[in-house]
Amino acid sequence: MCRFLGYLGSEILLADLISNPANSLIRQSYKSKERSEPLNGDGFGVGWYSPAISNKACVFTSITQAWSNRNLLNLAQHIRSPCFFAHVRSASPGMVVSESNCHPFRQGRFMWMHNGTIEGFSSIKRRLRHSLTDEIYQTIEGTTDSEHAFAVFLNLLGRHTEKLGAVDLASGLVKTIRQLEEWAYEAGIKKPSVYNFAVTDGESLVTVRYVSNPQIEPISLYFSNRGKYRYREGKFEIVESDSVQSGIIIASERLTDDRTSWTRVAPNHVVIINSGLDVVVQLLPNVRVS
Amino acid sequence: MIIDLVCKMEIDEEAASYSLNYDGKDYFFCSEGCMEEFTRRPLDYVESV
Numbered sequence: 001m002c003r004f005l006g007y008l009g010s011e012i013l014l015a016d017l018i019s020n021p022a023n024s025l026i027r028q029s030y031k032s033k034e035r036s037e038p039l040n041g042d043g044f045g046v047g048w049y050s051p052a053i054s055n056k057a058c059v060f061t062s063i064t065q066a067w068s069n070r071n072l073l074n075l076a077q078h079i080r081s082p083c084f085f086a087h088v089r090s091a092s093p094g095m096v097v098s099e100s101n102c103h104p105f106r107q108g109r110f111m112w113m114h115n116g117t118i119e120g121f122s123s124i125k126r127r128l129r130h131s132l133t134d135e136i137y138q139t140i141e142g143t144t145d146s147e148h149a150f151a152v153f154l155n156l157l158g159r160h161t162e163k164l165g166a167v168d169l170a171s172g173l174v175k176t177i178r179q180l181e182e183w184a185y186e187a188g189i190k191k192p193s194v195y196n197f198a199v200t201d202g203e204s205l206v207t208v209r210y211v212s213n214p215q216i217e218p219i220s221l222y223f224s225n226r227g228k229y230r231y232r233e234g235k236f237e238i239v240e241s242d243s244v245q246s247g248i249i250i251a252s253e254r255l256t257d258d259r260t261s262w263t264r265v266a267p268n269h270v271v272i273i274n275s276g277l278d279v280v281v282q283l284l285p286n287v288r289v290s
Numbered sequence: 291m292i293i294d295l296v297c298k299m300e301i302d303e304e305a306a307s308y309s310l311n312y313d314g315k316d317y318f319f320c321s322e323g324c325m326e327e328f329t330r331r332p333l334d335y336v337e338s339v
Contacts, residue, residue, distance in 0.1 A: 264327075267324065
């Protein structure tokens with residue numbers, strides 16, 4: 001069911017997120033610690049912002065396994081950015097493995113990733129697509145439930161997205177989940193969906209850990225302390241810092257062994273990180289339809 | 291106000307709908323999800339106090 005991470009802060013080397021840490025995302029692609037099935041080998045994707053060039057993200061996806069893609073390993077040693085998304089995929093049964101189905105997805109200023117499943121997606125797909133404006137409908141390139149959820153999010157954000165902040169993105173996420181739950185209810189889908197979504201515009205980052213049935217444990221999700229990232233004595237570590245040279249990671253699994261550097265996101269809570277790296281954790285309002 | 295140990299949010303003890311007793315002590319939560327999470331791994335949260 002995939003693994004992902006996001007980063008927001010001062011510029012950092014991509015390798016310090018996806019290959020250098022003890023439990024890096026690339027390690028999670030073949031030896032995930034917090035999934036019953038440890039393999040996430042149905043492709044990968046990385047996305048990053050270069051604010052001096054564009055306010056839109058650059059995204060690189062591939063259907064090869066992340067652990068054996070020498071181009072990824074090489075690029076990661078040479079790309080620095082203040083905002084990254086990275087994702088290793090374990091495709092849901094029946095979903096096509098293709099570059100257009102690899103996360104993160106990009107549209108306008110936004111990037112989007114999903115770890116989870118829209119249960120009964122085929123049963124709600126028609127009404128979902130019907131709800132979209134023509135403009136957003138045309139942006140869908142792949143076949144995944146995740147990309148369709150992104151389209152719903154963009155549709156609910158509306159046309160004027162230039163001045164939206166972290167709180168607006170969080171509000172859009174909540175509306176998206178509520179809409180998906182409403183369609184699932186209308187379609188008579190009983191199995192719970194899992195919506196660990198992450199969205200960024202390169203300046204703010206919002207993520208959510210959600211499952212329809214709160215008695216079921218949602219997929220793991222963490223965020224790091226605000227800090228500096230450095231190697232010391234052969235280990236990658238996070239050192240707390242309020243200075244300009246700091247950042248925050250969100251990740252499906254802790255990247256380092258130091259548990260005190262990480263907070264497990266509570267079930268059905270949203271984590272809102274604004275451009276000043278202030279972190280707010282909020283309980284999702286009731287989005288279940290019954 | 292008290293702290294929900296799972297999500298670290300401040301909640302009103304009187305208004306908290308979700309609570310349980312663990313090892314002789316009452317704990318309060320903002321939501322069913324947080325209470326279930328505490329039930330799954332209480333030591334993670336009790337030891338963090």
